[in-house]
Amino acid sequence: GESVGLHLPTLSVQEGDNSIINCAYSNSASDYFIWYKQESGKGPQFIIDIRSNMDKRQGQRVTVLLNKTVKHLSLQIAATQPGDSAVYFCGGGIQGAQKLVFGQGTRLTINP
Amino acid sequence: AAGVIQSPRHLIKEKRETATLKCYPIPRHDTVYWYQQGPGQDPQFLISFYEKMQSDKGSIPDRFSAQQFSDYHSELNMSSLELGDSALYFCASRVRQTYTGELFFGEGSRLTVL
Numbered sequence: 001g002e003s004v005g006l007h008l009p010t011l012s013v014q015e016g017d018n019s020i021i022n023c024a025y026s027n028s029a030s031d032y033f034i035w036y037k038q039e040s041g042k043g044p045q046f047i048i049d050i051r052s053n054m055d056k057r058q059g060q061r062v063t064v065l066l067n068k069t070v071k072h073l074s075l076q077i078a079a080t081q082p083g084d085s086a087v088y089f090c091g092g093g094i095q096g097a098q099k100l101v102f103g104q105g106t107r108l109t110i111n112p
Numbered sequence: 113a114a115g116v117i118q119s120p121r122h123l124i125k126e127k128r129e130t131a132t133l134k135c136y137p138i139p140r141h142d143t144v145y146w147y148q149q150g151p152g153q154d155p156q157f158l159i160s161f162y163e164k165m166q167s168d169k170g171s172i173p174d175r176f177s178a179q180q181f182s183d184y185h186s187e188l189n190m191s192s193l194e195l196g197d198s199a200l201y202f203c204a205s206r207v208r209q210t211y212t213g214e215l216f217f218g219e220g221s222r223l224t225v226l
Binding site for chain 2: 032033034041042043044045046049089091093097098099100101102103104105
């Protein structure tokens with residue numbers, strides 16, 4: 001079945017440091033993976049996605065790494081800012097299927 | 113820019129009552145998704161619609177039903193409400209032919225069942 005989960009539920013980092021949020025998945029059929037950010041009281045917000053035929057993709061201050069061998073996904077946030085404080089969800093889907101499955105979130109806290 | 117609109121934002125119901133949530137997708141978006149998020153939980157996929165037809169189904173209880181109308185708005189109907197139905201319900205939309213994982217979420221409807 002489909003399952004996407006995270007290693008750690010909470011992560012605290014100092015402002016300005018880099019953050020790495022990890023995620024494990026079990027569904028090898030997923031052909032794309034995503035990261036979303038959810039601030040308190042708001043809906044999830046798309047950050048970045050990566051196709052299963054890629055191992056790295058960069059966005060603005062974020063990098064997603066995909067290791068299909070060990071079914072592992074990570075999100076790297078460079079120079080974290082207070083506005084990065086949120087819960088981060090990884091997820092996966094199959095192209096053509098209108099279904100996106102989220103895993104358990106990681107709460108990222110930025111310390112001043 | 114226009115966003116996904118959900119109503120009502122807050123709803124309080126008694127057990128065994130019925131509730132209806134509405135979602136108005138971003139203009140020209142043809143696909144709508146519904147998610148349920150319990151306290152401290154990840155969003156659970158319920159159901160999706162494309163061009164007014166059910167597209168995919170997730171963990172939606174039989175007590176729930178949904179549809180997408182000709183103007184692309186969608187409604188989630190929940191009957192025989194249970195305490196465990198208390199959650200945030202999110203609607204999201206996108207254009208189906210955009211081959212990315214980006215869904216545009218609304219601010220959610222918070223349902224409290226007493």
